[in-house]
Amino acid sequence: MSSTTTSELPLQRERARTIFEKGAPGRRAFVCPERDVPQVSGEALPERFRRRDPPRLPEVSEPEIVRHYVGLSKRNFDLDSGFYPLGSCTMKHNPRLHERVAALPGHARLHPLQDPERAQGALELMWNLQQALAEISGLPHVSLQPSAGSHGELAGVLLTRAYHEARGEHRHKVLAPDTSHGTNPATVTMAGLEVVKVATNPDGGVDLDDLRAKADADVACLMLTNPNTLGLFDPNIEEIAQIVHGVGATLYYDGANLNAVMGLSRPGDMGFDIVHFNLHKSFTQPHGGGGPGSGPIAVSDRIAPFLPRPLVARKDDGVFDLDFGRAGSESKSIGRLRGFQGNYGCFVRSYAYICSLGGDGLRDASEAAVLNANYLLARLQEQDIGEYLPLAYGELCLHEFVLSGGPMKKQLGIKTLDLAKRLLDFGFHPPTVYFPLLVEEALMVEPTETETRETLDAFAAAIAEILREAADEGPEIAQNAPYTTPVRRLDEVGAAKNPVIRQAF
């Protein structure tokens, strides 16, 4: 079980030293190939352009490098090692097959500017992935270019703007529910538009009256995720689409929660015009400690002309190509969002996943995700837990749910933050905390489909134990947790007041 011992564990005793604090002058790992061409004269690179003092990179041997970074890896919790129920992050298993195929030289050592005729495998893969995403979303036209979810969102807002401008309209507002992910408002501002919040009704869905009041001819778009960040599917989605389309605005789908509905409901069928996917969520691209990700978008016919370039095209003879849209008349495309054609390494992994599961498998995955979430929810609403951590909205959920730590705080004196920190001692990554802002002391839980029932039971047991501990022994234990992690609670205020963001020499 967990421990509140104050004697140090080995990882805690080990003092953190950076790679810059290791090594010694003269040590090296890289062996430079011998110069097999004539020495250049001074003219080749005039003195005034030359660097005087080399950058102060470390001087270490290869074994030192390996020991250092492997050592750092041991100070990290990860999904392969334990349960990671972060809401809206979809921390599902990362199959190692995907690493094997991505490492095949035909994929890994392919230069992005290789002629399309000699990159047919890559283009076919991208084409197939596009088709699959189109089928999953119910929207036919796909761009794989955006680099991550928020990048895909920027694309979506820029597309909406371009669509309206092409019709001779300049609309300034984007509607977003007050439960929306933090990225949305930032994206809108970058695209030169203004966010207007739409209220949430007592059932957790969009407040239709507020939406009707705010939806006017100056609204470019409504940005939604469905199910939303509360894990609830908005039963009024068809009417929402009507209201929004009725004023000529577009409907944008944040695909962060797609894991709930694959093969069960399609955003295109719900009325959305633009959908973005997170390949690093539903499609198993590993999170890598924060990145890389990939954020493809799918759009309806009326938005298609504005998609970023290049697009993958298939010619009549079955040969694949990159379409830059330069041929002939003016392209309506919003242009490029990044270099080359996107995060191909992510495409390879996601495509392998889709090939492995097939249509039925994807639907099964969503069903299992929803089953697991509802099961865990039911366990967490049992007598010794539910009174302290009630479900914030509704009764059932889809792939995730939000509990409120308000009663826990009031009755036991521990906050959601303390619960999260104490969970670390039990070997679990905590759920997402303090989001959505709408819920007091929020705890957003998404188990995903790849966890076993035993894991879910163990998690519920840990929560029950922490609550019991607080009730019987007082709040201090959780308030001072964690105890068994490589470092304990860190001074974040100090880090922000006096930022030290690089090694000093």
Place this chain on the structure above:
Amino acid sequence: MAEANYPQDLLYHPEHDWARVEDDLATLGITWYAQDALGEVVFFDPPAVGTTLVKDEPYAEVESVKAVSDVLAPLSGEIVEVNGDLTGDPGAINEDPYGEGWLVKIRIAEPAEREALLDADAYSATLGG
């Protein structure tokens, strides 16, 4: 400052800013409620002396670990002095929001604007339970 506190001699803007009026000058800051919601303030960068403030418009930002908040001008005017002591350590904003935690001092442009502000009791009432 541990306890909620709203001095009687100040005027309050509903968005949690206060003004201390002395003749044609006003000292401005954020209320106890605002600093409590923000948490420990880590950074405050005052605008320059001479900047014009417009009532209800943001004129600066206060940054904590959790959030950044706009500071709104309760009154219009021109900045005649800023609290430079906060640049190194903005902690006074939390500890003494009405005293050492003052942000800027302005020369009031429109005295009539004071009518629109709330007194301590009215402001406390807006904070509810």
Place this chain on the structure above:
Amino acid sequence: MSRYTSITPADLDAMLETIGVPSIEALFERQIPEGVRLRRPLELPDGRPEQDVFAHLRELARKNVSAEDELSFLGAGMYDHYVPALIDMLMERSEFLTPYTPYQPEISQGGLQVMFEYQTAISELTALGVANASVYEGPSAVAAAGYLAKLHNGGRRFVVSAGLHPHSIETLRTQAHGYGMEVVEVPLREGVTDPDAWAAAIDGECSAAIFAQPNFYGAVEDAAALSGAAKDAGDPVVIAQVDPITLGILAPPGECGVDVAVGEGQPLGNRLDFGGPSFGFFAAREEYLRRMPGRIAGETTDVDGRRGFVLTLQTREQHIRREKATSNICTAQALNALGGVVYLTWLGRRGIVELGELLLARTHYARETLCALEGVEPLHTQPVIREFALRLDADVAEVKRRCAAQGVNPGVDLERITGREEDRGGLLVAITEQRSRADIDRLAEVLGAAVGAGERRSAGEPAVVA
């Protein structure tokens, strides 16, 4: 049961009972309106076992001609450098590959310390005080730097050198259109940014002045002069997109008057991967710290006084500051940046200089050797370090086809990527440490024959003046 799930019939019964619903279908029936239910299977190929999927992906790989299959001199932003085996090993470790963003720092010290070390390495490389934990890639890093300038000074236009990577210029245009900023391009003269046109284009309304070092055509720019001229003509934020591999021997942006340095990190320990994922690095003068986009790791201590690291200045990020965010970037390319810092550590203080000198010597040799060929001349004669541009007196696509038949890819068809008429006949040739003298000699042999075999462009066409 689906792939990777574990729900047995016994599990299912027990779970449904706990939840209190008769079936999984009931969970959806009660929450999703019938009108939007998909009542047919997804029209996708059936799922297949691992060995079949592997075979299929291998089949697709075989239809690609990679740097493994031909002698490649392709560059233009991404390069076929050697990635040491220890990087593969570290990037595949569960503890680096599978965690999420380090929101719980107590159990993420590994990832956070890697970010801190990476930030230090980038700061050293660029000689600028602060660096973030990475952004997506090169061109969008340029766009992010432009946004920083806009927030900083609210100017009306960006002035960019035509020597900036075409993808960077295009990406900047796309994003700048979003927030109403004009983008003005300054032409090159003799292969580098035209200094007179540069100074003339910049004034008090210029928000940022942006150039590349070395530039897209491989030429070393006089960065200090460009920065100085920009500051004389106005007060823009000076932004440079730099090639990190050259910074062992090239004067770094921080010593050339540059305010913000960004660039494509792929050459540092990351694979080509047909263009991504990689990382973009972003460094700036200390005064811009609170305007920097993306994630930043900072040093601190824990309650017992232990040294540790946390994500800091998060208020700038999307999830707290919302409308006022410095960008909407909420991912660092953490795994790719790990590859980057390990690579820089592997090169080390001496290695990065030695590598730079080697590339300088080989690139120089390559340009000399190729320009001695009939029908081949330099597009410019500026100093080059690892890449250079040629003008072929032949149709470039034809030449490339003939070279391909000999197993050689001589470089990037310039006009195809820039779309500029004056680049017709242009070829961009990149050198890495994996291209030996023998490889360069082979390139010369094959290219010479390929150019000689075809029709001269110059016959029947006026020569295009550089």
